[in-house]
Amino acid sequence: MAMEPRPPIVEMRGITIEFPGVKALDGVDLRLLPGEVHTLMGENGAGKSTLIKALTGVYRFQEGELIVAGEPVRLDGTASAQAAGISTVYQEVNLCENLSIGENVMLGQEPRTRLGIDWRRLHALASEALEALGLGDLDTRQSLSTLSLAVQQLVAISRAIVANAKVLILDEPTSSLDANEVARLFAVMRDLRDRGVAILFVSHFLEQVYEISDRLTVLRNGRHEGEFAIDEIDRSALISLMIGKDADTLDAIAQKREAAPREVDAEPLLRARGIARRGAIVPTDLELHAGEVLGFAGLLGSGRTELARLLYGADRLDAGTIELHGRPVALTSPAAALRHRIVFSSENRRDEGIIRDLTVRENVVLAVQAKRGWLRRIATSQQRTLVDDCIARFDVRPAQPERRIGTLSGGNQQKVLLGRWLATDPEIVILDEPTRGIDVGAKADIQAAVLELASRGVAVIFISSELDEVVRLSDRIVVLKDHAVIATLENGPDVTSETIVARIADADAQEEAA
Amino acid sequence: SGGGDGGGGGAEGDLVTVGFVAVGPEGAWREANEANIQETFTEDAGYDLRYAPATNLDQQSQIDAFTSFVDEGVDVILLSATEGSGWEASLERAQEAEIPVILIDRGIEPNDDSLYATRIAPDNMVVSESVAEWAVSAFPEGANYFVLEGPAGVSVVNERNEGFQSVIGEDDAFVSLGAQTANWSTEEARSVMETVLQANDNDVQFVFAQNDEMGLGAVQAVEAAGLTPGVDVQIATIDGTRPALEALAAGQLSFVAEYNPLFGETALEAVETVLDGGEVDSYIIVPSETFDSPEAAETALPDRQF
Amino acid sequence: MTTTIEHAQAAPTPPWHRRAIERARRRGIDVRTLPTGAAGIILAVMLVYGEIAYGQVLQASTLSNLLINNAHFVILAVGLSFVILAGGIDLSVGAVIAVSSVAGVMLVGAGWPTPLAIAAMIGIGTAFGTASGVLVQHFGVQPFIATLAMMFLARGLASMLSTTPQRLPDDSSFRLLGEPWKLIDGPRVNDLMASAGLVVAVVVVVVAAIVLQRTRFGRTVYAIGGSESSAALMGLRVPRTKLAIYVISGTLAGVAAVVYTARLGTAQNITGMGWELTAIAAVVIGGTLLTGGYGYVVGSVIGALVLGLMTVLITRDGGVPPEMTTIITGGILFVFVMLQRAVVRRRR
Amino acid sequence: MTATTTRERLGALASTPLVWGLVAIVVLLAINSLRDPGYLGVELAESGRLTGNPIDILRTAAPLLMIALGMTLVVATGGIDLSVGSAMVIGGAVSMEMLQAGDGSVGSAMAALGMALLITAVLGAINGLLVAFVGLQPFITTLVTMLAGRGLAKVITEGQNTSASNEAFRWIANGTVLGAPVVFLIALAILVIVVVLVRTTALGMLIESIGIDPKASRMAGIDRRSLLVAVYVISGVLGGVAGVFATGSVMTVDVSNTGLLLELDAILAVVVGGTALTGGRFSLAGAAIGALLIATLDKTVVFLGVSSAATPAFKAVVIVALCLLQSATIRERLSRVRLRAPRREVTA
Numbered sequence A: 001m002a003m004e005p006r007p008p009i010v011e012m013r014g015i016t017i018e019f020p021g022v023k024a025l026d027g028v029d030l031r032l033l034p035g036e037v038h039t040l041m042g043e044n045g046a047g048k049s050t051l052i053k054a055l056t057g058v059y060r061f062q063e064g065e066l067i068v069a070g071e072p073v074r075l076d077g078t079a080s081a082q083a084a085g086i087s088t089v090y091q092e093v094n095l096c097e098n099l100s101i102g103e104n105v106m107l108g109q110e111p112r113t114r115l116g117i118d119w120r121r122l123h124a125l126a127s128e129a130l131e132a133l134g135l136g137d138l139d140t141r142q143s144l145s146t147l148s149l150a151v152q153q154l155v156a157i158s159r160a161i162v163a164n165a166k167v168l169i170l171d172e173p174t175s176s177l178d179a180n181e182v183a184r185l186f187a188v189m190r191d192l193r194d195r196g197v198a199i200l201f202v203s204h205f206l207e208q209v210y211e212i213s214d215r216l217t218v219l220r221n222g223r224h225e226g227e228f229a230i231d232e233i234d235r236s237a238l239i240s241l242m243i244g245k246d247a248d249t250l251d252a253i254a255q256k257r258e259a260a261p262r263e264v265d266a267e268p269l270l271r272a273r274g275i276a277r278r279g280a281i282v283p284t285d286l287e288l289h290a291g292e293v294l295g296f297a298g299l300l301g302s303g304r305t306e307l308a309r310l311l312y313g314a315d316r317l318d319a320g321t322i323e324l325h326g327r328p329v330a331l332t333s334p335a336a337a338l339r340h341r342i343v344f345s346s347e348n349r350r351d352e353g354i355i356r357d358l359t360v361r362e363n364v365v366l367a368v369q370a371k372r373g374w375l376r377r378i379a380t381s382q383q384r385t386l387v388d389d390c391i392a393r394f395d396v397r398p399a400q401p402e403r404r405i406g407t408l409s410g411g412n413q414q415k416v417l418l419g420r421w422l423a424t425d426p427e428i429v430i431l432d433e434p435t436r437g438i439d440v441g442a443k444a445d446i447q448a449a450v451l452e453l454a455s456r457g458v459a460v461i462f463i464s465s466e467l468d469e470v471v472r473l474s475d476r477i478v479v480l481k482d483h484a485v486i487a488t489l490e491n492g493p494d495v496t497s498e499t500i501v502a503r504i505a506d507a508d509a510q511e512e513a514a
Numbered sequence B: 001s002g003g004g005d006g007g008g009g010g011a012e013g014d015l016v017t018v019g020f021v022a023v024g025p026e027g028a029w030r031e032a033n034e035a036n037i038q039e040t041f042t043e044d045a046g047y048d049l050r051y052a053p054a055t056n057l058d059q060q061s062q063i064d065a066f067t068s069f070v071d072e073g074v075d076v077i078l079l080s081a082t083e084g085s086g087w088e089a090s091l092e093r094a095q096e097a098e099i100p101v102i103l104i105d106r107g108i109e110p111n112d113d114s115l116y117a118t119r120i121a122p123d124n125m126v127v128s129e130s131v132a133e134w135a136v137s138a139f140p141e142g143a144n145y146f147v148l149e150g151p152a153g154v155s156v157v158n159e160r161n162e163g164f165q166s167v168i169g170e171d172d173a174f175v176s177l178g179a180q181t182a183n184w185s186t187e188e189a190r191s192v193m194e195t196v197l198q199a200n201d202n203d204v205q206f207v208f209a210q211n212d213e214m215g216l217g218a219v220q221a222v223e224a225a226g227l228t229p230g231v232d233v234q235i236a237t238i239d240g241t242r243p244a245l246e247a248l249a250a251g252q253l254s255f256v257a258e259y260n261p262l263f264g265e266t267a268l269e270a271v272e273t274v275l276d277g278g279e280v281d282s283y284i285i286v287p288s289e290t291f292d293s294p295e296a297a298e299t300a301l302p303d304r305q306f
Numbered sequence C: 001m002t003t004t005i006e007h008a009q010a011a012p013t014p015p016w017h018r019r020a021i022e023r024a025r026r027r028g029i030d031v032r033t034l035p036t037g038a039a040g041i042i043l044a045v046m047l048v049y050g051e052i053a054y055g056q057v058l059q060a061s062t063l064s065n066l067l068i069n070n071a072h073f074v075i076l077a078v079g080l081s082f083v084i085l086a087g088g089i090d091l092s093v094g095a096v097i098a099v100s101s102v103a104g105v106m107l108v109g110a111g112w113p114t115p116l117a118i119a120a121m122i123g124i125g126t127a128f129g130t131a132s133g134v135l136v137q138h139f140g141v142q143p144f145i146a147t148l149a150m151m152f153l154a155r156g157l158a159s160m161l162s163t164t165p166q167r168l169p170d171d172s173s174f175r176l177l178g179e180p181w182k183l184i185d186g187p188r189v190n191d192l193m194a195s196a197g198l199v200v201a202v203v204v205v206v207v208a209a210i211v212l213q214r215t216r217f218g219r220t221v222y223a224i225g226g227s228e229s230s231a232a233l234m235g236l237r238v239p240r241t242k243l244a245i246y247v248i249s250g251t252l253a254g255v256a257a258v259v260y261t262a263r264l265g266t267a268q269n270i271t272g273m274g275w276e277l278t279a280i281a282a283v284v285i286g287g288t289l290l291t292g293g294y295g296y297v298v299g300s301v302i303g304a305l306v307l308g309l310m311t312v313l314i315t316r317d318g319g320v321p322p323e324m325t326t327i328i329t330g331g332i333l334f335v336f337v338m339l340q341r342a343v344v345r346r347r348r
Numbered sequence D: 001m002t003a004t005t006t007r008e009r010l011g012a013l014a015s016t017p018l019v020w021g022l023v024a025i026v027v028l029l030a031i032n033s034l035r036d037p038g039y040l041g042v043e044l045a046e047s048g049r050l051t052g053n054p055i056d057i058l059r060t061a062a063p064l065l066m067i068a069l070g071m072t073l074v075v076a077t078g079g080i081d082l083s084v085g086s087a088m089v090i091g092g093a094v095s096m097e098m099l100q101a102g103d104g105s106v107g108s109a110m111a112a113l114g115m116a117l118l119i120t121a122v123l124g125a126i127n128g129l130l131v132a133f134v135g136l137q138p139f140i141t142t143l144v145t146m147l148a149g150r151g152l153a154k155v156i157t158e159g160q161n162t163s164a165s166n167e168a169f170r171w172i173a174n175g176t177v178l179g180a181p182v183v184f185l186i187a188l189a190i191l192v193i194v195v196v197l198v199r200t201t202a203l204g205m206l207i208e209s210i211g212i213d214p215k216a217s218r219m220a221g222i223d224r225r226s227l228l229v230a231v232y233v234i235s236g237v238l239g240g241v242a243g244v245f246a247t248g249s250v251m252t253v254d255v256s257n258t259g260l261l262l263e264l265d266a267i268l269a270v271v272v273g274g275t276a277l278t279g280g281r282f283s284l285a286g287a288a289i290g291a292l293l294i295a296t297l298d299k300t301v302v303f304l305g306v307s308s309a310a311t312p313a314f315k316a317v318v319i320v321a322l323c324l325l326q327s328a329t330i331r332e333r334l335s336r337v338r339l340r341a342p343r344r345e346v347t348a
């Protein structure tokens, strides 16, 4: 596909940003052309988000220059970036939970009449923008806090659509979206691109990158590794450029599928009977055996997270009982669940995961410490061991235990959180979107960790919007729809992501028929 | 003028409703004064006393209480203002409602005596002048002195300063080392005095504490500095509470000017006269004593009521 | 071979969450309004209780005086609402009232015409607000400390201006602002009244409500209260807004000083001690979260009136022993927040 | 990768708020010494005890230091404790009443201290329970206990300013050991105990965690509620201790004034020491330095003979100057990284 040479709308030259102790960007260039989807590729911590923040005025860079539409500009703050026509969806959802959905979509761009904000039109416009992403039936007057993280991410994206920007930046927008939603988002992106918008895109999913991108820029360790048209570079070349490792080794793990179903005890480790919560989960039965991986599959908002939260005591049960080892237990709080050796890694790492001002070490030992009580502090040497284990196991970068976790890249934060949960020596591990924002290499590490846990007799509940991943790892798969379990599938060669999607569609059809 | 059937409080039968806009907890003196009034206007004496202390000595809350008494239609209002100024509008309204007002302790500024029936109080100026006069006689050669004040701007502080200065200011032999607020508090007075002594190399002969509590704090600071109160440093206070007289008897304080809080009876008489339509003086001065020796304190102590 | 376990309770129509949402929409209740609503209800209950227990509460004069005497306080609470909604705090307002009113009265005394003096008073408020705002926004000083410093400064300046009460001349047109107007002349003093100050307060409340609900600035205030970093990343004008809220709060403290001074006719350096805490309490009672993001101006008005009414009721009771006064004030406040909490809990 | 340059080290130093507190103390002491070169001198008085300004400062700082420690912990959880001043007066009232009734022995001194601590612990527990279990906002909760607490003190002493005599007690409050005032040594001991309690156990980290992010902490399995109760109890008890020794220095409890508004000083000390009021990372040493600074400032005002009227303004100037020095804007000059991220102040 030949593109006529157009002058770039954004050009960054020699951008350098140094944080105390880390050179996040080192002389990076980036050119964004109007009417293209340009993907920024790189491992966790490569500097993608930092580059984006430099482009949108969040960080000031120490060296380099930024040229927008031919003019060198100095941005001081996100507001001026927006004024320059740059609209951004950051990696972590940044919305205001105290406001309504509609207002979050329209904040800063509210329609006004002479009497001030026109609320009716505001909600109409917001609805329209959400419609494009398939969220037309959302009540925009509802509080944002009622939405799951994935939906919040879509809301954030719809903000950018409303803005009518010349440059649209999407930092890992797809990390918690299911296939449907990704397809919708891509449709919107193509539409914008065709209208001449320059889109900067970040994703760790290679398929998505090859599906949507026109060109890409690769970063490694904060350095610019090259700029390519999408058809100039194939996957393995791309991966080795990003990681500096041979791609085949990765493929080997990534494609490994659990061969034979494991032997599991007849007696379930956890048995839930009729557990329910108003507005979240209808009465549901569930069994979980030691040494198995139980996948939760479903579309956005189907209730996977909510079911998992009930099992962790994060939300209270309205009805039903939970038995562990055949004995009824009251999981009234996360602390209680933790005492029963149940852990839960939330999909929302920013609000329910990291404690941003604590160090990596403290974040890792936190749950273990909480379980032991405040009086018996974990000895410093033991803390060191725990954190070093975590850093080594998941290749957390930079490998500095005393670094504030808030300064880690998104993917590395996620790795630290997994380290936290595994450090507690759990019996049941609930992982909600554990691979969210994780690069190809690290994803394989995490998947390997899940399998290793199961082989040690730990029961794992695995939730991911990437159905392939669920199918690859799980022994059994619970399919949810509309806050109810519609099927539980034994995994086998004939179970694929397609069959699961078909299941869900079937239920739709039945519903229609009824 | 207003009779005993002013339509007040309702259920109390033929009791006379008295609204008492009070200051509330402030110190021992206030405590004694307000308790005395509450003990005087009892139901047995035919009164229903509504006690409304200020919140945090805030004038605004007193105005609110006053307004509320007027709205409610009490028979008579006793007003013990935290601040003298700013009462015109309220008093005018009470007049319109035909509710007589008797000022307790604090006067109003400007002093328009058509707005109230009478004011009953000891005289701050006279009391603080008495302190100064004693000082002049106790230190014929003059002295270096320091003043411990209440919070800056409170009218008692202003009046006590004015009375004191009207005498001491005339006398060149007296050298002021300054004045600091200790917020009526013993602890703060002690802390302030410590520093004052340090700053002046203990060369302080006389301290005027504007209330007893601060005076007692000064005593401790003087002792802590290794000096003898009453000998090296003489301390005079105003109020005349029991602890102060005890300290005077022990020689720690040198002079205590009473600011007599016990005038409930006088107030009762005034209220009765006013309600019967009689005339009272616009200012009834409550006599106050002074105590200038341990002996005087010893004599007074046995029947000290506050 | 795939085994499928079909669940008995599968696939209900319509799904729970949609039903729940629809139910909420039908009722038309926004949970965010509950605390404020609860405050309103409890205010009404207090009024009725007062009438039954003590009488002469639900009458023209008591109610008008409640409004007139608390007008300045309402203005103050409205100003604080802006700051608190954005997650800040302003401790300086009480002291700003003191310095502004002392200066204003002295200016009138020095022969300044009333409008000019009033402008100066409001200007002083604005100046202090700006100073707090600059400290908070530009120098990153924590709001509590920045405004505490401004409180000390304002109190100090007021005392340096004068420690004696300053009186407005009897013939000053300034006093007219504070004169109550009798709308309906009832028996004795039971009149329905209003005052210029009350009108100012009403205007302030209405304008503030409009600004907060219907302007981008207002919505930015809420957004900052919800999450300052999100607001910044959304490209909202956070620095400007943060500065502005302190300017507003300071300015309204100046306005409150005008209203209060006009009513009293005098000004003093010790006026307004502790009012900041009372005003904050009013805002909180009105259902605004101190951490920001949730609340309404109306709530602050209700809160101010609740506190005013509390004084009236304690006065009416008249049997409070002196050492019990603060206990009882605290107790009532406590009962109030507990009731509010109960209401909010139930409805959520 | 990078060698730490002098400049970076300077920057790091400048970003430690504690340093600026110390600098401010030194500056104030220097100013005083300019006025009187002998200011820092300490003499042995005839009575055999040491006297001198530094001693006075340490003694004055002691009670403030104690409440500032408790306040630091509360603030770190994202709360605030306005009731410490009332805890002080309760502690003072209880101990003075007990001492008055007692026989002047060491035993009765211990009993008085124990009783004071017990009652203030209960007060703290009430705060903690209301905040943690009922879910009231800390500000409003402790405002209520602040009001009610002072009332309670008045009830305990029946409104009197109770005095008592007990040699053991007086010695603790006024005596010196090796030149240092006993109270200050006790305050230091408490500082050490609290630091040990908080930092050799996991208490500190868990407190910081719930202060930074309550929601994420809950998900990490931290029992937020019992931590909150513990922290408020500690704050209450320390308030009680402070009250006992503050009144011990004059052997009189002044129910209207003891501890009045001291909560503001404590909060100031906490913030000067580098703990953000939004919760999270805290520094106990910083709070101690903050307390020393405030005591020094109070003493300086008197020493320099600043008039009562100008005192607040003088304090304001010092606070503002200190805040500006601590501000990021100045810090950025010293360090090379210029972040324009929406930043939260974080302390080491």
Ligand SMILES: Nc1ncnc2c1ncn2[C@@H]1O[C@H](COP(=O)(O)OP(=O)(O)OP(=O)(O)O)[C@@H](O)[C@H]1O
Binding pocket: A019, A020, A022, A023, A024, A042, A043, A044, A045, A046, A047, A048, A049, A050, A051, A091, A397, A398, A406, A407, A408, A409, A410, A411, A412, A437, A439, D341
């Ligand atoms: N505010 C900050 N302070 C200090 N270091 C930071 C800060 N933000 C990012 N860094 C560091 O800069 C580097 C680049 O981070 P960045 O967030 O840009 O990575 P990324 O490519 O977006 O990774 P991911 O795929 O995990 O999101 C990381 O080493 C990170 O630790």
Ligand SMILES: Nc1ncnc2c1ncn2[C@@H]1O[C@H](COP(=O)(O)OP(=O)(O)OP(=O)(O)O)[C@@H](O)[C@H]1O
Binding pocket: A135, A137, A138, A146, A147, A148, A149, A150, A151, A176, A279, A280, A298, A299, A300, A301, A302, A303, A304, A305, A306, A307, A347, A465, C017
């Ligand atoms: N498409 C949607 N339309 C309306 N509401 C939705 C939608 N998606 C999610 N929600 C709301 O989000 C809430 C959270 O759902 P939940 O977190 O259980 O979803 P999930 O299955 O984990 O999916 P994900 O986390 O990927 O969104 C639901 O209660 C629902 O009200």
Ligand SMILES: [Mg+2]
Binding pocket: A048, A049, A050, A091, A171, A409, A410, A411
């Ligand atoms: Mg990133």
Ligand SMILES: [Mg+2]
Binding pocket: A148, A149, A304, A305, A306, A347, A432
């Ligand atoms: Mg989910």
